Amino acid sequence: MQTVDRCRDILSVITDLISFVTGSPKRLHWFKAFQEEEESVSLVKFCPTRWTLKASSLRSVLKNYRPLILFLQEVASERRESSAKASGLAKALSKFQTYFMLKLMELVFSRLETVSSAQQKRSLMLDEAKRMIKAARESISELRHSFPHFWAEGLAKASELESEEPSIPASKKTPRRYDDVSGGHVFHSTEDLYRHLYNVVDTVLSSLDDRYLADTWQHIINIEQFLARRADATYVSQFYGSDFQTERLKLHRDMLLDIARQRNENRRSEPLKTFFRCSGWRKEST
Numbered sequence: 001m002q003t004v005d006r007c008r009d010i011l012s013v014i015t016d017l018i019s020f021v022t023g024s025p026k027r028l029h030w031f032k033a034f035q036e037e038e039e040s041v042s043l044v045k046f047c048p049t050r051w052t053l054k055a056s057s058l059r060s061v062l063k064n065y066r067p068l069i070l071f072l073q074e075v076a077s078e079r080r081e082s083s084a085k086a087s088g089l090a091k092a093l094s095k096f097q098t099y100f101m102l103k104l105m106e107l108v109f110s111r112l113e114t115v116s117s118a119q120q121k122r123s124l125m126l127d128e129a130k131r132m133i134k135a136a137r138e139s140i141s142e143l144r145h146s147f148p149h150f151w152a153e154g155l156a157k158a159s160e161l162e163s164e165e166p167s168i169p170a171s172k173k174t175p176r177r178y179d180d181v182s183g184g185h186v187f188h189s190t191e192d193l194y195r196h197l198y199n200v201v202d203t204v205l206s207s208l209d210d211r212y213l214a215d216t217w218q219h220i221i222n223i224e225q226f227l228a229r230r231a232d233a234t235y236v237s238q239f240y241g242s243d244f245q246t247e248r249l250k251l252h253r254d255m256l257l258d259i260a261r262q263r264n265e266n267r268r269s270e271p272l273k274t275f276f277r278c279s280g281w282r283k284e285s286t
Contacts, residue, residue: 007200008211011103013092014061014157015046020085027082034067055109056076062106066161069093082248096158096166100194103154108204111139132213137208143201150198167191222256227253 020211021031022043035042043064046057061068072090076083115136119129143150158165185242187193221237225231237246 002217004200004203006101006197007105010098010105011046013089014058014102015090017061018043018045018057020082020089031067031071034071035064036069040064042066055113058102058106059108062102065093065099090124094163096154096164099157099161099163100154101197104150104198104200107143108140126224130217130221133208133212137205140201140204147195147198151194161255166194168193225246229253229257243285
């Protein structure tokens with residue numbers, strides 16, 4: 001749970017950061033001068049309710065990481081009302097943990113971005129969505145074995161950005177009245193600490209499993225297959241028993257599909273009717 005809280009805190013910092021830069025036309029113009037030196041991309045606002053915008057937003061911050069630090073440091077050095085805010089954001093970006101968690105979340109969100117976009121299509125079938133989610137889960141699961149490489153890349157990037165070295169937070173002394181209570185876990189190295197933070201990948205996998213329960217998912221797929229006339233009524237009849245009359249249910253299913261198809265054909269012909277009506281076209285009598 002502590003790892004999830006740290007992700008939440010980093011996302012809060014990123015949201016404030018993007019709002020700070022883009023919320024003022026003057027600051028945004030000022031920031032673009034730093035972008036030109038680094039050939040960076042535009043910042044994308046972070047939207048907490050739209051998955052398709054999360055990865056692109058985090059990615060835009062990563063690609064602008066150095067220009068952002070330089071920009072914030074310069075704003076902080078000026079005597080302005082926004083200097084204190086800029087100073088706090090600059091210190092946050094200069095921490096190794098900020099870059100580490102930001103890069104980790106970008107890796108996770110980017111693997112879910114394609115699935116999130118595809119799931120918004122009206123024509124998507126549930127069995128296809130299930131395959132997409134399975135592929136995304138397998139891709140995220142592969143990250144569990146990539147910590148050594150991820151850690152080495154993080155250290156190299158921290159050196160390039162001249163950010164703070166990773167460190168272990170000082171342990172808090174337990175009050176005397178709580179001497180009988182065992183203290184928190186003690187990490188013996190910074191790598192152990194960040195390996196623990198990296199376990200947020202397991203939290204994501206667990207959340208996916210809880211959200212897409214295999215039995216429930218398969219049940220809905222079976223119902224959809226029957227409704228789309230891709231499967232017979234065997235599963236539906238066995239599951240619902242005497243609640244439905246099989247032949248009557250199939251008849252109503254077929255009627256529904258015929259009505260839907262007819263409505264779709266009528267909808268497709270509407271633009272043509274409108275075009276001919278507006279263009280003054282009339283059928284010549286023979």
